Amino acid sequence: MPTIEVNYEDLQMLVGEHVPLDVLQDEGIMYAKGEVDEIEGEVLKLDMKDTNRPDHWSVEGVARELQGRYGHKKGVPTYDVKPSGLVVKVDRKLKCIRPYTVCAVVKNINISHEVLSQMIQLQEKVSMTFGRNRKEVAIGVYDLHKIKGPIEFTSVKPGGIRFVPLEFEKPMTPAEILKKHPKGLEHGHLLSGLKEYPIFIDSSGEVLSLPPIINSNHTGKVSYSTKDVFIECSGFDMKFLLPALNTIVAALADRGGEIRSVRVEYHDKVRHTPDMSPKKSSISVDYVNKVSGLKLSRGKICELLEEARYDAKPKGKSIGLLYPAYRQDIMHPRDVVEDIIISYGYNRIKPVAPKLHTIGSETEIEKFSSSVAEVMAGLGFQETLSYILTNKASLFGKMNLPEGDVAEIENIVSSNWSVFRNWLIPSNLEFLSKNKHREYPQQIFEVGDVVILEQKKETKTSDGRRMSASVCGLNIGYEYMASMLDALFSAFGMEYELVAAKHPTFIPGRAAEIRFSGKPVGIIGEIHPAVLNRWEIENPVVSFEIDLRRIMV
Amino acid sequence: MAMSEVRKKTPDFSIALSWAKKHGWVAIDKGKLVVVKKPGKIDERDALKGVESGQAVGDKVLRILLGRNLVFKEREDSRKKAMKFIGKEVTTLSPELIKTGMWKKVKLKPYNVGARGEKKYPGKRQPYNRFLMQVREKLVQLGFAEMSGPIIETEFWNFDALFQAQNHPSRDWTQTYTLKKPRTGSLPPKNVVEKVKAAHENGGRTGSTGWGYKWDPAKAAQLMPRAHGTACSARQLSKGVNVPGKYFAIKRCFRPDVIDATHGVEFNQCEGIIIDESMTFDKMLGMLKLFATELAGAEDVRFYPDYYPFTEPSVQLSAKHPELGWIEFAGAGIFRPEMTEPLGVKQPVLAWGLGIDRLAMCKLGISDIRHLFSQDIDWLRRQKVTV
DSSP states (O other), X not given: OOXXXXXXXXXXXXXXXXXXXXXXXXXXXXXXXXXXEEEETTEEEEEEOOTTOGGGSSHHHHHHHHHHXXXXXXXXXXXXXXXXXXXXXXXXXXXXXXXXXXXXXXXSOOOOHHHHHHHHHHHHHIIIIITTTTTSOEEEEEEGGGOOSSEEEEEEOTTSOOBOBTTOSSOBOHHHHHHHSHHHXXXXXXXXXXXXXXXXEOTTSOEEEETTTEEBTTTSXXXXXXXXXXXXXXXXXXXXXXXXXXXXXXXXXXXXOEEEEEEEEOXXXXXXXXXXXXXXXXXXXXXXXXXXXXXXXXXXXXXXXXXXXXXXXXXXXXXXXXEOTTOOOOOSHHHHHHHHHHHHOGGGSOOOOOOOOOOOBOOHHHHHHHHHHHHHHHTTOEEOOOOSEEOHHHHTGGGTOOOOOOOEESSOSOGGGOEEOSOSHHHHHHHHHTTTTSOSOEEEEEEEEEEEEOTTSTTSEEEEEEEEEEEESTTOOHHHHHHHHHHHHHHTTOOOEEEEOOOTTEEEEEEEEEEXXXXXXXXXXXXXXXXXXXXXXXXXXXXXXXXXXHHOO | OBXXXXXXXXXXXXXXXXXXXXXTSEEXXXXXXXXXXXXXXXXXXXXXXXHHHTOOOOHHHHHHHHHTXXXXXXXXXXXXXXXXTTXXXXXXXXXXXXXXXGGGGSEEOOOOTTSOOOOOOOOOOOHHHHHHXXXXXXXXXXXXXXXXXXXXXXXHXXXXXXXXXXXXXXXXXXXXXXEEESOBOOOOOHHHHHHHHHHHHHOTTSSSOOOOXXXXXXXXXXXXXXXXXXXXXXXXXXXXXXXXXXXXXXXXXXXXOOOBTTBOSEEEEEEEEXXXXXXXXXXXXXXXXXXXXXXXXXXXXXXXXOXXXXXXXXXXXXXXXXXXXXXXXXXXXXXXXXXXTTTTOOSOEEEEEEOHHHXXXXXXXXXXXXXXXXXXXXXXXXXXXXX
8 A cells, every 4th residue: 555645736636626734634635546655745645545546646646537527537548649759669588587668758848946856756666556566667758868869678797888877986796786875785696696687778779777676767767857758558458568667657757748659679579658548447326326225327427437537338128338547456347336336435324234034153262262261261261362372492492391393484574473373372481481470379360372383274274272371479380270170171071181291391299181072182290490480470279281282061 | 684674774775776777786585685796886876985185086087076976166256256256356257257256346447448559451352353253252242153274275266266367566575575485376177277367367247458468377286375365266266156245354464575664474364255136336335435434434435446456447436534643444255257157157156355453553552563473471461451
């Protein structure tokens, strides 16, 4: 969800009408699926929610939506495109490197501070969020007058050419840029493993850019004196490239720029870009009302669509549609319905509480867990809650156990939370270790999930629901916890057995396996002083842990 | 000796005779009483002597003596004990005073009843868990049945079945955890996989264009910790649902957020689905409004357009809480046909998720999300029991 900054005056100028700030906040910005996050003087910070609507990520795009409601422009925005005469030749060598580019020229733009900052912001947000952090879409904008056509999109060896990258002074090879330039360090991984790197060069041998890393400082710098620009988007898939280019071109055209197409020559075909002609679709009136629950007439739907910047023409029980070339998010008629409802206004719809007769229920394990917790609380234990994520030291080393197998996270945020716990007593001990200076005795329990590796399962794991209880304090020992355990089982009218067990976490001779119907279901014991030392717990602890699914009847 | 003679000489003859016979000391032969053997040690006699002289007597024999009315329990001692207090001020209301009625003749000392008792901590549910339990109860009352699903999921159920494109930014590794061990799980039956694949690639039979890329089953089989509760909804839809049907889940979810006052290591999501042919967007809004008033005590609600990869139209609800003002409370929408059709569901499915952690924070009066999992026993002991 990108956040963008727009200037309020600039926005109103583009809309062509005064839109009071409170109206914009409460209603207007919703038409662009946005929310005003912060206001700093004239600058509005907007959260733009739809990751599939890059056309909303600049003031020009937001203004386009508002024009349909507050201004005088409705229906599909039209953009006139004339040929520029510029040619870009794409080398077939790029097939496995970065195979495609789409290009455009925009002339006669009056580049003010707002125009420039919005252009940079849009370029950044589109390549970042929509372009998957430049992987799918890398965008370059250049001063047209510093370029001599035709342009070649080809590839070079990492050390095969030198140019001055943006904001640098000395010429560098692509390999050096990847090692030294901040953008090279940030995006260099996108070129890793390649023997040659993609490059745009003009006919005089001047480098335009090394996509998707950096532009040249000479051609790839747009300033207030720039009038005409050349724009290229490069990547792997036209589904990403075309809408990205159209979005940027539309924004510049809304600033008064004139769009000129570029002839892009592949070895096997020629493509003229951009193509700003609207796309066609249709929708049935019944479907709109079936999804929305509203009773909208065909005429009303057409009106709402025109406000949402569609062209809408009634055709029997359906409506013929034209929508802008920069929109690639319309995959299903459902997407059009949402635009109609947004246009209608979510808050104008009367909410109707659905009346469906269904019977509610909880899962058996949740019901049983609640009952167990109730008994434990009745026995005077405080319930605790902790994270399922933990670390190997807590599960094994600190518990006097050899390291075992557990489910492990790859991209950890912190080594403290790197694996899924496979038993619960460590969570009790961690809690007690954090409460050394609190009043004793401390009686705690937790009902929680653990993750057990299990090859046969669909997810190679199974979740276990466990309950563990611990008491920490002087003069409270094994017998006390054994009677608590007895009370718990008795409360459910269940028989159990305790069988002496050897377990390194507990003091030898003071641990027992808990058996239910002859099967092991848990363990009880007094924690070994070596374990207490590792947790820095200074009072004796007796704990038990039970697998609740195994005793649930 | 003749029986008649013995009867004359012996007090309580019939009792004595039956005891003597029982112990085998005497026998009756043709009207005469014959001594068979002389009695040795007689426990009862010794015990009686013991009682007389104030010595301790075994329980068993004492019971026999009591049963034969040879001894009786005397109240004299307690009376004596109680007598000592007559006219005096006493602290302890003793059993003796109560039994003998002597309490009428003593003055029971008044206590400093204003003094607080010694600090005790009751066994309590963890406050956040208690809150979740209340939400669960409420949802059951509203007719929702609970769903389940595993903590470790395949990307298939977490993403693919939800029509989230494999190269979509929301699947970026910075947004979700990936697993080092175990790495891959197995995919559901082929017919389900094929339909999901088609929806992604070209829309299949869903009426959609699809995302237009080559869907990779290997990516879908990768394992990950559940990133949202919607994975449970996808499984439920595929497993089969009642129509009309209402389902919910409150599940622990995992995302690699940097931990701060609003992002914990783990969080809970509360979500649900409503399936019926009659479900429309205005009913979605009605359901959300009901949740806001029932669960958050909202005075007013506002709806905002929103975006989720698996719902269209999508909506966010803000609720006006009586004390806290406007809070983002719920996100919802109608599941995309590209999601429901491949899972075999023909009816519209309303899907909703509640900002349960934020609501819990409001209810428990805490400002740092990490406190939901507080590791401080004093804080837990101090926490009020919410009703």
